[in-house]
Amino acid sequence: MKMLRIIVFILASLLVLFVVSFKIIRAEITLARGESFRFPIAGYDPHDIFRGRYLAIRMEIYPKKNPERNLSRKVYGNIIVDEKNLAHIEQLSPEAPESGAYLTLNYPLYGNRFDPPFERYYMNEKLAPEAERVLAEAWRKEGSDTVLLLKVYKGFAVIEDLQIDGRPIRELAREAGRR
Amino acid sequence: MTKISRRFVEELKRELPQWVAEGTVTEEAADRLRVHYETLGEESRSGLMRHVETMFRVLCALLLGVGVILLISHNWDMLSPAWRMVLSYGPLLASLGFGAWVMVKDKRSPAWCEPAAILIGASAASAIAIVSQLYHTLGRLEDFLFVWLLLLLPFLYLFRSFALTVIYTIGAVAMCCMTSSFPRGVCFFLAVLPMLCILARPAASAWRKFFGRLMIVAFLGLIWGLGSSFHHTSDTNIWFSCLVLFGAMSVGGAELARREERQWNVFLVLGGGACLVAAFILSSISFRCYWGRGYQAMEWGFLILNLLLLAAMGVVACFRRFRLQWVFPLFLPVLILCSGIVPVTVKLGANIGLAIFGILLMRQGFRSRRPGRINFGMLVLAILIYIRFVSTGNILLMGTSFIGLGLAVGIISVVISRKMRKLEAAK
Numbered sequence: 001m002k003m004l005r006i007i008v009f010i011l012a013s014l015l016v017l018f019v020v021s022f023k024i025i026r027a028e029i030t031l032a033r034g035e036s037f038r039f040p041i042a043g044y045d046p047h048d049i050f051r052g053r054y055l056a057i058r059m060e061i062y063p064k065k066n067p068e069r070n071l072s073r074k075v076y077g078n079i080i081v082d083e084k085n086l087a088h089i090e091q092l093s094p095e096a097p098e099s100g101a102y103l104t105l106n107y108p109l110y111g112n113r114f115d116p117p118f119e120r121y122y123m124n125e126k127l128a129p130e131a132e133r134v135l136a137e138a139w140r141k142e143g144s145d146t147v148l149l150l151k152v153y154k155g156f157a158v159i160e161d162l163q164i165d166g167r168p169i170r171e172l173a174r175e176a177g178r179r
Numbered sequence: 180m181t182k183i184s185r186r187f188v189e190e191l192k193r194e195l196p197q198w199v200a201e202g203t204v205t206e207e208a209a210d211r212l213r214v215h216y217e218t219l220g221e222e223s224r225s226g227l228m229r230h231v232e233t234m235f236r237v238l239c240a241l242l243l244g245v246g247v248i249l250l251i252s253h254n255w256d257m258l259s260p261a262w263r264m265v266l267s268y269g270p271l272l273a274s275l276g277f278g279a280w281v282m283v284k285d286k287r288s289p290a291w292c293e294p295a296a297i298l299i300g301a302s303a304a305s306a307i308a309i310v311s312q313l314y315h316t317l318g319r320l321e322d323f324l325f326v327w328l329l330l331l332l333p334f335l336y337l338f339r340s341f342a343l344t345v346i347y348t349i350g351a352v353a354m355c356c357m358t359s360s361f362p363r364g365v366c367f368f369l370a371v372l373p374m375l376c377i378l379a380r381p382a383a384s385a386w387r388k389f390f391g392r393l394m395i396v397a398f399l400g401l402i403w404g405l406g407s408s409f410h411h412t413s414d415t416n417i418w419f420s421c422l423v424l425f426g427a428m429s430v431g432g433a434e435l436a437r438r439e440e441r442q443w444n445v446f447l448v449l450g451g452g453a454c455l456v457a458a459f460i461l462s463s464i465s466f467r468c469y470w471g472r473g474y475q476a477m478e479w480g481f482l483i484l485n486l487l488l489l490a491a492m493g494v495v496a497c498f499r500r501f502r503l504q505w506v507f508p509l510f511l512p513v514l515i516l517c518s519g520i521v522p523v524t525v526k527l528g529a530n531i532g533l534a535i536f537g538i539l540l541m542r543q544g545f546r547s548r549r550p551g552r553i554n555f556g557m558l559v560l561a562i563l564i565y566i567r568f569v570s571t572g573n574i575l576l577m578g579t580s581f582i583g584l585g586l587a588v589g590i591i592s593v594v595i596s597r598k599m600r601k602l603e604a605a606k
Contacts, residue, residue, distance in 0.1 A: 002285050005337060009282045012333035013275045016299075019330060020267065020306045027314040054315075119319060122312040159315040 030158045034151030035101050037079055037087035041148045041162070054123060055131055055162070055169075057148060059116040076155060078102045086104070086147065096155060104155035118148065121162050131173040138164045230365045243298060267309035274298035282337070289341070296340030301349075303330055321360035324350050328367045335374055341387060344374050348394055351502045355402050368402055381439050392445040396428060400453075416478070418461070419515045423485040423492075425453040426508030433504055447504070454507040455559075458536075461511065462529040463566060465522060485512075498502060503543060506536050533563045548598060553591055 041057045053094045077089035089103065096102060103117055123131055138144040149160040162169040195209045278295045280394050286292070304327055310316070313324065328350050335343055354364030377383075377393030403424040404417070428450025436444050489512050496505055514528040534568070537559035544552030564580050 006279075006282050008281065008333055009337055010329075012337070013279070015333075016271065016275070016303055016306075016330050019326065020271065020310060023307075023310045023314070023316070024264070027310075027316065118315060121315055 026156060028160045030151050030153040030156050031160065034153035034158065035098060036160065037081070037101065037150050037152055038085055038147040038163075039087050039150055041146055051162060054120040055128065055135065057121050057162070061149065075105050076102045077105050081151065084145075086145075087150075101150060101152050102155055103157055117157050118150075118159055121148070121159065121169075123173070126172045127170060127177065130176045131169050134164065134169065134172045134176055181592075185254060191216055191495040245302070263309060263313060267306045270298075270302040271306045274302040275344065275439055278334070278338070288402050292338040293340050293342055296334055296338035297346075299334050300331055300443075303327060315487065321354055321357045321363075324354050325360065325363055330356070332367075333369055339374070339377065341378060341390075341429050344371060344378060345390075347371050348375065348398055352398050365402060368398065381435070390447065396445055396449050397423060399428070416482075419455070419512055420485055422454065422457055422508075422512045422515065423488050425450045425457065426492055426512060427488045429454055429504060429508045430495055433502055434495060434499070437499075450508070451504050452579050454511065458507050458511060458533055459562060459566065462533060462563065463526070465526045477514060487511075503536070503539055506539075530563065530567070533559060537563065550591075557587065557591075560584065 039059055041059055075092045075094060076096045077092050078088040079087050081087050089105075092105070092143045096104075097163050105117060135146065138146050144165055146162075146164050148162055150157045164172060192213060194205070195213060198204045199206055199209050228324050242354065274295070278299050279511045281295045305325060307326055307330075328347060331343070331347060334340075335347055348368070351364050351367035351371055354360045354367060357364070372395070375391050375395050378387050380391075381388070383391065400421070402588060403420050428446045429567055431452075432446030432448070432450050436447055489509075491507075492509055510528070510532055511525075512524045514532075516526045517528075537556045540556030540559065541553050542556075544554075544556060561581065561584050564584070
């Protein structure tokens, strides 16, 4: 009985380590081999006791063509890039496209809108309020472009950076903090 | 074994010389009693010390765990990703190492198992959180909870930790509160339910039993209510679900009380109380249900589960001696089922049921000479009269009825008390 408990404990521990490591490895592979895309965003800054401060981002990636309500939760959105070099989801399909970049998205069980792949951009709690101010200013300004830089590899995406007019938000927030 | 308080031992030691002097016990018997109770007192004190020790270790593990989570939530921007990996793997490996030591040494005492389980839970949460921070993934709380709860499940049963069970149950219910992850939350709750039942078993210590049972009642109620309100389109379905659940608690609680040879337990009190309150509310509501219209898989699942529970209650009631507490648990869900045919059934049935329940309770009180039951029966009737007259708006009639009932209660109480005093005097 004791042996069985130890074996179960070892397997459970390995599973924890595997899950954590798998998340890291998959993200690193995507960052190394993925294709970059600039997605337009909008955002604000709430607080989460578990994960410090972050900018809650709203990705503007709703399909250009009306999606068909699919019964399966997992759908694939093929990515197109417009003349301003901004990425958009063109269409959702139940199967992964054979060519071109795509994002794997989840439909919620109830409702018709799919879940955006990213809703948070984590920052240091000192920088986040400054970043929020910088973002708010950028949105007020005409023609300013706020984008989320994503690396996409085989449907999986990782955030590379959040940029305002081509400059990283961390850099802008630090500058604003010094002023 | 009954726990011996220090005060009792002290009082006994004070009383013993007097008992010896009176000749109630011999000198030798007094010595034996003194030795016996002093030993028991010592054992009780060492048991208390063990509890204190466990509490301090649990507190220590909780503080450490929360500290690690807070440190990670700071988001160490100045550290390189490699260092942040160390921050994520370090506490996880350390707590897994501590857990492995507890397992290998076969330490089953809560003083070791509780902190090991809490530390593993906290470090797993922090490891997942730091990876989320690094790559900005798992943005939604339900995704984070899903991964965390899934990974913690084996540790929950390996360490049988009370604190981790509480945290796990809260996590599962939090998932249930989010519409999109309700089915997954229910699965996690079902996964933790055996552990809650282990905590709530009759042989467990009193406070574990109480909290285990209270959590089962509270969270089952919450999940049932949420599930019904998320997925059912009409009020009738919510009423039906909740009444079946409270009814099952009440009947199950009565069965448990019989086995434990006690009169009350949390299931019986809360389940029975909820059924009675529901009966009063239903006595003023009239509705018609539309069973099966526009149902999806979840609605059908809930309906079948509720019908199975109702059938199980019926089976228990058939094989046991009829109890008055079973009137509403069995009667109200059936009335709601019937309301699909005749809409007024529920209102009418609840009123008649309450009146019969009040009268039967009083009758039982008279027969067993229990003033408490008689008064409770009176109270049920009084509330029913009040509710009915409030709806008619006849204050004069209501006032007269209350004076009549009040006088009746007073007279009955006096008569019963006199009878009981006479019986005691006769003994």
